[in-house]
Amino acid sequence: MRVLITGGTGFIGRRLALTLLERGRLADGSGNARPVDAVTLFDVTAPAVPLPADPRLSLRTGDIGDPATVKALFGNDVGCVYHLAAVVSAGAEQDFDLGIRVNLEGTRNVLEASRALGTAPTVVLASSVAVYGGDMPKVIGDDFHTTPTTSYGIQKAASELLVNDYSRKGFVDGRALRLPTVVVRPGKPNKAASTWASSIIREPLNGEEAVCPVPPEQEMWLLSARKAVDAFVRAAELPAEAWGKNRTVALPGITRTVRQMVKALGNVAGKAATARIRWQPDPFVQRIIDGWPTRFAPKRGLALGFTADDRFEDVIQAFIEDELGGRFVA
């Protein structure tokens, strides 16, 4: 079967694609292991870093907000769709209409094209803890309501609802993952309000200065890239019965202050690395971040077998291995 990954040239999409090609198989929601014969990455532009030369891997570019473009991606061989394409948090906040088009209409287009296949393919949505917001308890439980205070969060929450209903109707076999902030991302900062959470680790390891727009006591709910990719594979393979009526799950993560993150960086790479962080408060970023919860009791996620990281040092070490070829600037 073919796996389609929207937003596929992004960091997670790319790693997920390589993981699936390496595995060579992916179970569906009925427990049938299916060969992964092809992986199509769809994104708005071609990747900055060329894709590996694998005849099973292909790239398509276009606008996820255009129904015909999305429909044209879906051949009858598509068995699983990972829908990662999104305008990220600060981006959707700055351009409301673009956020609606990509994050809400994009999801609808993916669900409609999946439905049109008539085979109820697996659809895994990348959602986010940004679906929470407003007045929150100190620890968020699985049945706490979603009253997001960002457009990105609203669009993801609405997308989750649609994934649930398309699944209930039997149009798709959907699953939605509420991802913590994924660290450490390679490459350049993006428009996510959380982009600094990667920058403050990545740039110092590259011998560059990083700007941290939030104070050391800021807490974040975090997940490593490795665990995120594992979660996307697991999400597709879990039997439909395991999900029941609710196809959304908040993934387990770890809560760390920025201070703890920086300390871990020091433990891995030394004080010269941490000295490359410049602390410069940004009220726009802070206002978005303030709306995000940082502590969870993700019982359902744990019961479904998703796992969090242990030590933050290990998260940094994994980044060095996976993305920096094992080298960093001390």
Place this chain on the structure above:
Amino acid sequence: MRVLITGGTGFIGRRLALTLLERGRLADGSGNARPVDAVTLFDVTAPAVPLPADPRLSLRTGDIGDPATVKALFGNDVGCVYHLAAVVSAGAEQDFDLGIRVNLEGTRNVLEASRALGTAPTVVLASSVAVYGGDMPKVIGDDFHTTPTTSYGIQKAASELLVNDYSRKGFVDGRALRLPTVVVRPGKPNKAASTWASSIIREPLNGEEAVCPVPPEQEMWLLSARKAVDAFVRAAELPAEAWGKNRTVALPGITRTVRQMVKALGNVAGKAATARIRWQPDPFVQRIIDGWPTRFAPKRGLALGFTADDRFEDVIQAFIEDELGGRFVA
């Protein structure tokens, strides 16, 4: 100013219109009392019962799912929009695409047309306790998550999210009411899965047989038509600060079993009336109803000054006064 009521020829829309015309004023979210100079009812067809002859009252018909049609309804004088147009629960379950078009795209069209005015008009959305579903506690609190198990519920939950975000962005001054099942509706049964809750009162009072598709022990969360109209007026007039970040509220209601409802009918109209109810289980209706919660702790709604009914006999008596001209068949 003009008040626009979508779904305006329905039972609640009509009564709301007449109430607003009688009041002659409606405050906005800043506390300014504004004269109601005109009320436009928009609906898919003209009403079966002619509208009263009031020069301030006008009717427009069309498709709420068509953006241009909706935009054309919005003159610069529109200060408040009541968005009641919807494909009801069983209807949206039977025709998924129609439900999406009317209940989700319709809300988007109303919000976009309101936003285009540039005056941030008041928008009051009729939502529903159908936004709840799945695994639920015995009593639903205000911060319980919405995992609906009907397309109608999903579409309403997504609409609430959009009302919240359009309000947060300052595009509209939105409010969304999670209505209990409103009883007693006049006229004929509709496609709502709860339509029998009115039928079992209305038809016997008219000397006609009613079919009850659920057993006597079935509980329902109920609100009278009078209280519902009061709530729509109050929702528009509450200051924006009172709502805070969350523009959605679950309205207070009362929990009654069908047995209690029928007993109240007997108390008001006698045993001959209750004998006109025929008990005939309907699995399709039961399956939808089973997904609805029946007990709530609506603290926020009460704090915002919304009120529930007291005796169910009074609800029936009010229906007899308001809709039957004080007469019924004993």
